[in-house]
Amino acid sequence: MSEEYVLQLQHIRKEYPGVVALKDVSLELKKGEILALIGENGAGKSTLIKTCSGAVIPTSGKIVVNGSEHTSMTPQLAAENGIAIIYQEFNNVAELSAAENLFLGRPIKKGFIIDKAAMEKEAAKAFERLHIKINPKSLMKNLTVGYQQMVEIAKAIQQDAKILIMDEPSAPLTSAEVESMFEVVERLREEGISIIYITHRLEEIYRLSDRIVVLRDGEYVKTLATKESHVEELIHLMVGRELTETYPPRKDCINKDEIVLELQDVCGNGDEDINLQVHKGEILGLGGLVGAGRTELAHLVFGAARKKSGKMILDGKEINPKSPRDAIDLGIALVPEDRKRHGAMLGVSIKNNINMAVYERNSTLSVIDAKKEKKIANKYKDELAIKTPTLEQLVKNLSGGNQQKVILARWLAANSELVIFDEPTRGIDVGAKYEIYKLMNHLIEEEGKTILLISSEMEELMGMSDRIVVLAEGRVTGELDKSEFEQDKIMAFASAAGKEG
Amino acid sequence: MKEKVVYQLKDKAIWVVFIFLFVAFTIANTRFITPNNIITMVRQVSMYGIASIGMTFVILLGGIDLATGSIITFVNIICAYFMVHSGMNMYVAILLSLVLATLIGALNGFMVSTVGMPALIATFATQTIFKGLAYIISGGTPINGFTVDFKIIGQGYIGPIPVPVIIMVICFALGSFILNKTYFGRYFYAVGGNEEAAKLSGIRVGRVKYLVYSLSGLFAGLAGIVMLSRTNSAQATAGDGYEFDVITCVVLGGVSVTGGYGKLSNVVAGVLIIGALTNGMVLMNVSSYVQLVVKGLVLAFAVGFDCIQKKRQTT
Numbered sequence: 001m002s003e004e005y006v007l008q009l010q011h012i013r014k015e016y017p018g019v020v021a022l023k024d025v026s027l028e029l030k031k032g033e034i035l036a037l038i039g040e041n042g043a044g045k046s047t048l049i050k051t052c053s054g055a056v057i058p059t060s061g062k063i064v065v066n067g068s069e070h071t072s073m074t075p076q077l078a079a080e081n082g083i084a085i086i087y088q089e090f091n092n093v094a095e096l097s098a099a100e101n102l103f104l105g106r107p108i109k110k111g112f113i114i115d116k117a118a119m120e121k122e123a124a125k126a127f128e129r130l131h132i133k134i135n136p137k138s139l140m141k142n143l144t145v146g147y148q149q150m151v152e153i154a155k156a157i158q159q160d161a162k163i164l165i166m167d168e169p170s171a172p173l174t175s176a177e178v179e180s181m182f183e184v185v186e187r188l189r190e191e192g193i194s195i196i197y198i199t200h201r202l203e204e205i206y207r208l209s210d211r212i213v214v215l216r217d218g219e220y221v222k223t224l225a226t227k228e229s230h231v232e233e234l235i236h237l238m239v240g241r242e243l244t245e246t247y248p249p250r251k252d253c254i255n256k257d258e259i260v261l262e263l264q265d266v267c268g269n270g271d272e273d274i275n276l277q278v279h280k281g282e283i284l285g286l287g288g289l290v291g292a293g294r295t296e297l298a299h300l301v302f303g304a305a306r307k308k309s310g311k312m313i314l315d316g317k318e319i320n321p322k323s324p325r326d327a328i329d330l331g332i333a334l335v336p337e338d339r340k341r342h343g344a345m346l347g348v349s350i351k352n353n354i355n356m357a358v359y360e361r362n363s364t365l366s367v368i369d370a371k372k373e374k375k376i377a378n379k380y381k382d383e384l385a386i387k388t389p390t391l392e393q394l395v396k397n398l399s400g401g402n403q404q405k406v407i408l409a410r411w412l413a414a415n416s417e418l419v420i421f422d423e424p425t426r427g428i429d430v431g432a433k434y435e436i437y438k439l440m441n442h443l444i445e446e447e448g449k450t451i452l453l454i455s456s457e458m459e460e461l462m463g464m465s466d467r468i469v470v471l472a473e474g475r476v477t478g479e480l481d482k483s484e485f486e487q488d489k490i491m492a493f494a495s496a497a498g499k500e501g
Numbered sequence: 502m503k504e505k506v507v508y509q510l511k512d513k514a515i516w517v518v519f520i521f522l523f524v525a526f527t528i529a530n531t532r533f534i535t536p537n538n539i540i541t542m543v544r545q546v547s548m549y550g551i552a553s554i555g556m557t558f559v560i561l562l563g564g565i566d567l568a569t570g571s572i573i574t575f576v577n578i579i580c581a582y583f584m585v586h587s588g589m590n591m592y593v594a595i596l597l598s599l600v601l602a603t604l605i606g607a608l609n610g611f612m613v614s615t616v617g618m619p620a621l622i623a624t625f626a627t628q629t630i631f632k633g634l635a636y637i638i639s640g641g642t643p644i645n646g647f648t649v650d651f652k653i654i655g656q657g658y659i660g661p662i663p664v665p666v667i668i669m670v671i672c673f674a675l676g677s678f679i680l681n682k683t684y685f686g687r688y689f690y691a692v693g694g695n696e697e698a699a700k701l702s703g704i705r706v707g708r709v710k711y712l713v714y715s716l717s718g719l720f721a722g723l724a725g726i727v728m729l730s731r732t733n734s735a736q737a738t739a740g741d742g743y744e745f746d747v748i749t750c751v752v753l754g755g756v757s758v759t760g761g762y763g764k765l766s767n768v769v770a771g772v773l774i775i776g777a778l779t780n781g782m783v784l785m786n787v788s789s790y791v792q793l794v795v796k797g798l799v800l801a802f803a804v805g806f807d808c809i810q811k812k813r814q815t816t
């Protein structure tokens with residue numbers, strides 16, 4: 001068996017405090033094949049490949065490379081065994097030449113002096129082997145993203161890599177660049193190099209791969225021969241989990257005649273020609289993969305980024321928020337995705353965090369109305385059941401769920417008509433999740449608000465939304481009514497854009 | 502409960518240091534504790550105190566203001582020039598000088614916020630420019646000959662208390678009011694703690710920066726006026742290196758150099774420690790060179806302490 005496979009991952013398990021990232025995942029890579037590794041966001045693809053490079057130490061399981069067994073890898077061991085990973089972010093130095101980048105960290109030397117000519121000669125050879133035309137002398141910063149990636153690949157090959165792992169290599173490339181990357185990858189396969197190819201784009205799998213491994217929620221699902229599989233089957237395997245979680249029921253408060261927010265051909269911040277409508281009393285779900293342009297769209301509406309063209313209409317009036325302040329004053333709130341970076345002010349008290357968006361409203365001549373400040377903080381502390389002995393507690397001392405509640409409280413205090421939730425339950429426990437869902441229902445039922453919900457969790461998206469608009473690569477690719485909700489359909493829309501663009 | 506005690510103690514640690522220092526100097530030299538010396542000491546630090554309020558705001562915001570000393574010098578020269586050479590009314594001259602100081606601060610705000618320059622370089626440039634301008638205006642020679650009324654600001658007493666000390670106390674009260682009672686104060690902490698989140702909470706970060714640097718200019722200008730009145734002579738070297746003493750006071754007072762955390766009440770302790778240290782060392786005939794070494798060490802320890810605490814929190 002070990003003769004047939006160059007790399008075997010056996011029963012890999014990886015636990016982080018409180019989370020199991022990988023549960024008993026096995027994978028086998030044959031010599032000279034392209035193995036596609038697919039799965040939704042958070043399926044565990046990246047964690048799995050990092051166990052091969054030594055960046056992640058598995059909790060249990062075995063890694064068999066070229067017949068020898070290891071319980072974990074180290075970067076040196078990976079290099080010795082000819083394993084190389086091409087990450088999405090390149091590790092290059094912009095101000096150095098292609099040749100120097102190729103030999104970064106292990107320059108060819110003549111005594112103490114770096115032998116540039118020799119490096120350039122070797123680099124030229126490596127590029128030629130891949131049939132790519134890069135001048136070894138040109139500076140990295142002057143190369144296109146596609147060529148920069150080629151330098152990374154050449155570097156791996158030059159270091160005698162036998163196993164090449166590529167993490168979504170097509171994501172940063174233009175379609176012409178993707179084509180030449182494919183050619184290089186196929187050439188490497190002919191040379192007997194084994195490749196693990198991670199991608200979201202299903203059509204690439206059929207173009208390149210020999211076999212497919214599907215992961216879902218950190219678990220191994222199935223291995224398929226590419227020729228015998230079809231797209232619908234793959235989508236179903238990726239998303240085909242049982243829908244177990246229940247969501248609190250919500251009264252129908254939708255008023256189809258009243259459009260709260262309408263976007264007409266909105267472009268900017270990486271999004272193109274976005275058209276959508278959000279009705280009064282509705283939760284509109286925005287589906288799609290990470291990087292599909294949903295957060296970017298939220299930032300456009302919230303004034304955190306400027307649109308290039310198109311119209312945004314709030315309650316029948318065209319709006320052009322220039323800053324989040326403008327948006328807040330117009331009645332828009334954004335509960336941001338990255339709690340630590342964009343939401344909580346960790347070194348500031350709970351009371352101040354909750355009041356942060358409404359201070360200017362509740363001040364006379366810039367002097368804060370302390371009573372009102374305290375009242376607001378207390379009100380939301382009780383309503384959201386924020387667990388803390390005192391409102392003076394700094395937010396950094398709270399748990400993730402409670403931090404999220406504080407941020408929610410800030411936006412509830414702002415009393416906005418349209419609330420955008422960007423991944424509202426990421427990284428918080430089940431109990432707190434349910435409370436947040438109930439809170440969203442409360443906003444709709446009791447307070448007459450409207451919600452735009454961005455979520456990468458398929459269940460949450462389907463469980464909470466009245467309607468779902470799916471984005472892919474900055475464009476709207478589909479829209480589904482509640483009656484049409486199906487994981488497979490959403491996933492198909494979410495991975496659709498590659499075909500057209 | 503225990504946590505709360507530890508927290509309280511940590512928060513007030515700087516006052517413990519102050520008392521310790523005070524006792525040590527008292528033991529070392531009996532003249533230290535005399536009412537006369539105490540009043541002298543507090544009067545000596547009043548200029549640091551006034552300037553430290555603006556600096557506290559700037560550092561809370563995660564910035565730095567190296568122009569403080571230069572603004573003090575410039576205000577010295579320009580106010581003296583207005584009064585002596587332009588024959589201006591004293592109050593008009595003071596007011597005009599303070600407006601100019603505030604505008605210099607606003608210039609820093611412009612460079613940091615609108616242009617996006619690093620605060621260190623932007624305020625360093627301002628420092629150099631206005632130092633040069635002070636020399637140009639004064640021609641390098643001192644300006645003397647102010648009215649008796651003007652001397653009251655720096656040399657007068659109300660009862661037993663020197664006027665500069667009263668001005669300092671008023672300034673601290675004002676600073677504390679801005680920091681704790683107005684929303685601007687909340688914004689300083691928010692922007693210093695997490696600029697991106699502050700922006701997304703609707704805080705107009707640019708305006709906050711303008712305000713803070715302008716206030717820093719204003720307080721430095723006020724310190725400059727007090728100094729001019731106290732020395733009774735405008736020198737083009739008056740405020741040289743002042744910013745470093747002021748920064749030391751603020752950082753010693755526990756204001757985090759990376760912004761977002763700190764209390765003005767503790768900055769008062771920082772100011773008093775620097776005052777006691779300088780005064781005590783002079784009484785003990787410590788040479789001014791050694792004093793420099795000590796002050797440098799104090800700055801290093803204060804920042805080091807802050808950084809070690811940060812490290813502990815993250816790991």
